[in-house]
Amino acid sequence: MMWAGLIIGFFGLFIIGMGFVWVIRMEYYLGYLWWPYPLAIGILIIIASLFVSNGLISALMGIAGGSFIWGATELKEQAVRAELGWFRFNPNKKPDPPGVKWIKKIGAPHL
């Protein structure tokens, strides 16, 4: 039997669960404008997974990378949820990410 599939599935469940946590916290402390950074982290993890010889580890890295990319697209919606009072709203000024002007021009992705 292929137990690796089950390991991958449960790791995926854990990673999706953690995705909710880091998206909420990142939006609260940093703000949604930081979205390119988790996106870049996700892409880098996926690229790195190509060079890992162990298939299971590569698969787990792929899941983590895919989840980071999804999380990056959720930050904007999370900001609106916080403004609507559905999540804790941080009234303090949030730090601008490096390249904020460029980031504002592109606009945050939302699926």
Next chain:
Amino acid sequence: MTLQWAGVCLALATFLSIWWGHVGVRILEAKSANIWPPTIALIVAGLALIVYSLFAPNLIVSGVSSMVGITLLWDAFEMYRQSKRIMHKHAPANPNNPRHAALLAQGLATTEDLLDREPTGKPIVLNDQAHSATSNTNVVGDYKKVGA
């Protein structure tokens, strides 16, 4: 050097299954008069894929079917959560769905997608909660921006 494609395949499976699951749950919940038949179908499909992953011919097929299976189980749970979001006006109700129509008639749901807007950086008070808003609130469309 041989590249290991398992990671790319699983990344695609993760991203697409979360994305389509996210969108699919909204559509399925909005069109279902009773959420239990699609929820049970999602649970059965999810479990079937997870069982299949144990007998799949290779790691990539096994991993992808297990990952999609897990997200289908998650989506089954999200069907219930989405129905609660409708009741809390956190998601738009479908007036053509009898279950949603009954909530709309009682004023317990809305057809407006409150998330379909750009972040403003300021808390928003909805019109039906406006009595609790402070004097420095601005009406912006159908909602108020506090301290604008």
